[in-house]
Every structure is written in C-alpha cells, then in structure tokens.
Amino acid sequence: MAENCSKEDCYPEETGCNYEGCEVLKDCPHYKKTSATETVESNEEIDSKYFLRIPWTGNTFGLQDLNFLTSTSKVILIGITGVASAGKTTFLASLYCLLRNGHKIGDYHFSGSLTLNGWENIAWYLSWKQNNNIQFPPHTSGNSGRVPGLLHLSLRNNSGEKKELVFTDAPGEWFDSWTINQNDPNADGANWIHQNADAFFLFSDCEMLAGESLGKARRQIRQVSDRIKMGLGSRPFGLIWSKSDIELDAEIVEQVSSYVTNSEISNYSEFKTSVHEGKDGVFYDNILKSISWILETISKQVNKLPTVDQHRADDMFLSKR
Incomplete structure (x- = not known):
C-alpha cells in the first residue's frame, strides 16, 4: 500500500x-x-x-512516476549496470555537475529535469565542502525507497529538438544476484532494466582491477556482460572504465575488452572516465561523449519518413490526392 x-x-x-x-x-x-x-x-x-499540484516531486522517479513522462514524450532509457562500488552513481553525479556548469552533450545542452532533487542529492557529494574537501556519493542501497531509482534529463539543441533521457541508478547487488540466478527475486530490478533499457553502460572498476580484487572484479565484469548480451539486439552497449585516473596493465585491459567483445555486438564502444578531470579534461570529455554516442547511435536507427507524392511542389496541402 x-x-x-x-x-x-x-x-x-x-x-x-x-x-x-x-x-x-x-x-x-x-x-x-x-x-x-x-x-x-x-x-x-x-x-x-x-495552488495547483504538479504530478511530480523532483525526487528520483519510481516506475509509476515514469508513466507520467512516457505518456507525453519519447524517452531514451539508459541502463547503468555493474557491481557494487564500481562508480555508477559517481558517473551520474559527474555528468550532472558538468551539465550544471554549462557543458554540452554533443549539440545538446541541459534543458531541465523532473528529478532535480534526485540529481542534487547525488551531486552534493561532489561539490566543494569546507577545507576544499569533496566526497563520493554513498552506496546506492537496495532498499532505498521506491526502486529502481530513475533520474531524468531533458536536453535541447539549437534547432529546438529535444531528447528525454532517463538513467537507472540501481544498487550493484541487483546485478550480483542477476549473474548468479536470473530468477532470484533480488534480480527483478536488473531483469527490468535489461528488458526495458534502450542502451547500456557496463562499469569496469579500474581501482578493483588494479588491486588484490583483480580476479573477482574480472569475473564479475564478464558475468554481467554475458547477461547484457543475451537478447541485446542492436541496442548500444558501452564499457565504462571508471576511476581511469588509476592506470591498468595493458594486458588486463585487453583481457576484459576481448571477453566483452568475444561475441558480435552491433553497437559497442569504450570510454575512460573518472571523477578527476584528467589531462586536458579527457575524463570529463569522455563522460559527455559516452552519452553523445548513445544519442547518435539511436538516432541512426530511426526510420526515415517516406517521400510524399505531390502534384504541386509549392503547396503540400493542395498536392493531396
């Protein structure tokens, strides 16, 4: 109830x-x-x-809230996947901070959000505090209210074209359960994301891959990628190397990348990102480029409008037969 x-x-x-x-x-x-x-x-x-009550609160969406948006607009749902502490929420917080500071995603700029409170809640941790300290967003809990947590972004280009994006902010435990048993009740959220998402990002944690947890991290990435590729079709699949300010051995990068691409993926790309800017802002640029890549890939899959036969080229109304 x-x-x-x-x-x-x-x-x-x-x-x-x-x-x-x-x-x-x-x-x-x-x-x-x-x-x-x-x-x-x-x-x-x-x-x-x-006062007139509005049908949203500004907080993170639940599934019922999503109905409000999808009934009026075409929405691109981006599944953010990966195990716990892989940097998924930090990636989303960094994306929002970049847009908030005027950065663009390709030709698109920030045009609004129905979940501003939700974005601000996670972005707060990456904002400067006293003594010039910043914090990382807390772990996304599996029982933190109405799940899955969905964050909305509205983008617009100079031609007035709008894109409505929704990102999943799901706990890594969902994907842990999903890799072991798809029918596990704790994997219901991961199954929903896999069935409904228009595109996927899988997070590969460089910090774990560079440490003593290498074997576990590599196994988890492989298992989640295997699940995503089942019934993937032409949906874009991006591998995000999170925390890329930590250098990895080239052999480890090759092992992970080769495994993910060991079966044909129609639309695949990799991006090195970090909460740190990187040389010449490379890691921040890649956060924005990853979203731009999804938009470009999906836009290419849209059917072109058929040519309309017409008797008078100067008047489409009078050309109707």
Whole structure:
C-alpha cells in the first residue's frame, strides 16, 4: 500500500489523487484517514484554493512516476549496470555537475529535469565542502525507497529538438544476484532494466582491477556482460572504465575488452572516465561523449519518413490526392 492509499500505485501525499482526481484527499474513497493525516488534510484544503499540484516531486522517479513522462514524450532509457562500488552513481553525479556548469552533450545542452532533487542529492557529494574537501556519493542501497531509482534529463539543441533521457541508478547487488540466478527475486530490478533499457553502460572498476580484487572484479565484469548480451539486439552497449585516473596493465585491459567483445555486438564502444578531470579534461570529455554516442547511435536507427507524392511542389496541402 502506498502511504495511506489503498491503491498500490497511488502516492497521494506526493502527487495528489491519481484515481478519483480529488483535490482534497479526505474526499477520496481509497484514502484511509488516520490521526496522522488530519494535518495533511487541512493543508490540502488550503492548498486546493491557491495552488495547483504538479504530478511530480523532483525526487528520483519510481516506475509509476515514469508513466507520467512516457505518456507525453519519447524517452531514451539508459541502463547503468555493474557491481557494487564500481562508480555508477559517481558517473551520474559527474555528468550532472558538468551539465550544471554549462557543458554540452554533443549539440545538446541541459534543458531541465523532473528529478532535480534526485540529481542534487547525488551531486552534493561532489561539490566543494569546507577545507576544499569533496566526497563520493554513498552506496546506492537496495532498499532505498521506491526502486529502481530513475533520474531524468531533458536536453535541447539549437534547432529546438529535444531528447528525454532517463538513467537507472540501481544498487550493484541487483546485478550480483542477476549473474548468479536470473530468477532470484533480488534480480527483478536488473531483469527490468535489461528488458526495458534502450542502451547500456557496463562499469569496469579500474581501482578493483588494479588491486588484490583483480580476479573477482574480472569475473564479475564478464558475468554481467554475458547477461547484457543475451537478447541485446542492436541496442548500444558501452564499457565504462571508471576511476581511469588509476592506470591498468595493458594486458588486463585487453583481457576484459576481448571477453566483452568475444561475441558480435552491433553497437559497442569504450570510454575512460573518472571523477578527476584528467589531462586536458579527457575524463570529463569522455563522460559527455559516452552519452553523445548513445544519442547518435539511436538516432541512426530511426526510420526515415517516406517521400510524399505531390502534384504541386509549392503547396503540400493542395498536392493531396
């Protein structure tokens, strides 16, 4: 049950009544009144007179929130995959910080987000604190509210063309369970991402590959890549070398890369990224280029509009037969 509503897919305290359209929650037959909600109801009566409730909160999306966006726009869902602590959330936080500071993804610039609070929550850790310290975003918990956590970005180019992107911010434990047993209840989220994503990034943790956990890290990357490649089709698949400020032995890089590409992948690319800028900003540039690569790859797969036969080239309306 969602909060005090008997409907599992309704979150009235956040976005209002989804079923009856009631401006005041106590008027809804599905809403269960408790002593703790009396204050909420009184506030609702006041708010309904002066304010219009919006159907989103700015927080990270859940699946029901995603319905709101997909009903009005074509959305590109990007699956961020990899085991725990591989740098997935840090990559997303870095992407948002770059856009927030005016950087562009190809020809596209930041145009808004329905999950600004969600982005700011993870980006806060990469912002400068006292004594010039920065922190890394905390581990994404498998039970942190309504999962999967989905982060939205709206991009626009100078021609006014818009792209709606949604990134998954999922706990690495999902993918650990997924590699062992696809039917494990703890792997449901990973299965959902694999079935619905339009593109994938698999994170290869250079820090783990350079340390004593080399064998474990290499095995985990192989196992997740095998799962992703099942039924991949023409969907883009990118390998992200996270924490690339840590140098790897060339042989290890070749072993991992060769294994991932040991079967044919229609659209594949690799990117070295890091929370650190790198020489001439190379790691930051690669974060932006990785998203641009997905947009370009997917745009090439769109069918071209057929040519319309016309009698008068100067007037499309009069040319209709």
